[in-house]
Amino acid sequence: MFEGRELMVFYENMIALNNVTLKCDHSQIVGVFGSNSAGKSTLMYMLSGIILDIKKKEDMRGGERISTFGRIFFNGTDITNLKPHQRAKVGIILCPERRRIFPESDVLENLKIGAYLSTKKERKENIEYVLNLFPRLKDHLKRQGGFLSGGEQQMLAIGRALMANPQVLLLDEPLLGLSPAYQDIVIKGAKEIRDTKGIRIIITEQYARPVMPIIDYGYILENGSSVLSGTREELLDNPDVKSAYFGV
């Protein structure tokens, strides 16, 4: 069980995340939906621990004060105070928004950097797994990351996250700027990762339509608070969700 309990984040005096509780069980895909400024990215930073890093940098620069509250549990242990790299070791891997691949390394090198935490044998298996998952990457193994198309970069980013043997995979807006065809490939990929490896996946998205079919449980965020949550069926039946996300 991966669980964030009563998470709260303040950027200076502005509340970005208000009392959000989120759970993700083994081999579940959890979707988090919300518009811009709903707090999706903050939630991801909070879960992956990047917020601690941002906080420290802001502090050193004399910028905004970031205050965080709430606790995060993973398999019963409290990981709230673990730094981002320690959380990655535990198995919580973030695939960041806007991909953030290493633009000057080629595809294979990007994957190898992601595999820093795994053994040589695992690395080999994982590279194979990723290339089977996203066959398009096979054609560009030696191309620099920065010269890939947006969709390929997204696949590479997910692949890189997979190289670290995640137990919880956090996908922050994986469909950002992707064409419907690529959205389909990424979403199918996410489902396959869950089905074959049993990895818990938490996806944040603005568009519920492409993601909704694969999730087991979903949360709707609005202005930092979780206004609605439920299984896929419950969400699909909800009239508010229907009108807001499906235009019905």
Added chain:
Amino acid sequence: MEMMRRERIDRGIKVRTEGIYAISSIREVLYLLGPRLILIVGMISLPFILELAPYWKRVVNIMCVYSLIALSFDFLANYVGLVCLGGAFFVGIGGYIAAIFNVYLSFPIYVSIPLATICGAIFCTLMLLPCLPLRGVYFAIVTLMYPLFFTRVIEALNILGGTNGITGLSSFPNQYVEEYTIIIVTLLFLFGMRRFVTQDIGLVLRGVKDNDQAVRASGISIAYMKSLAVFIASVMGCFAGAYIAHLYMWSGISLFALDFSIIPIASVVIGGGGTLVGAIIGSVILVPLSEILRAFGTFRIVIYCIILTLVIVFKSEGLMIYLQRKYHQFERWVKV
């Protein structure tokens, strides 16, 4: 569980003084003018305070020279995004041009300093022009290399006095002119730059720092904007150089010394980058400090380094940013 959060909010007086209420009471006016007046009056009265210590008056002059160079570094680094590692380049060029005008062409001092400032700035801008359209480390490297380049050229070709430098520059008519020239020019540049960076052109320059492609896409030439910024920065640097040459009545290759590049950067770090005043405050602390530490001989560099490291580790935001926050805002604990 009771959760508490430390909240930072603007002081009421700060909010009031941002609007028309700024002139509503003496307290608001003082709140606005106080810090500025302390700086201005403090700087101007320094020569009087130090009347009995002529040595320290010299230190004040040098301090202002470093303030100017620090100001130009802060402006270039935090408002244009150009990291200039070569304050010494500006100082050296300004100093040598002033010496040429004054000694070889025998212009009087009140012509040679302004003329050296302008000509030096044009020369520096032209020399730096090739690396301006580029983004990245090029500018830093080139500015770092130029002082070394000119030192060696002067040494090797034995021009402009060679290793002895050009001697016999005319001195300032009297001590007060000497003191107040640099103090007033420093203050003028400080407040001028503070005004400048909030003008339209200053905003564009900040845009260049954040994202030069977006600025290009808005139909603005990056190279032109950057060369303008470099010109302004080198005006400050060249003035400092011309002044220092006349102060010492000598212009030599030590004007290209690394000190003029490094100490201003350290001042900006201590004072707080991006505030402009921080550059001055940093020099006001660092330059006298290094004079005091002179008693320790070569060991002073060690102490100097320790102080710098401590500041960076414990107050990396810089003094001025910290003080501004304390002045404008207060903190309290609130329940979440």
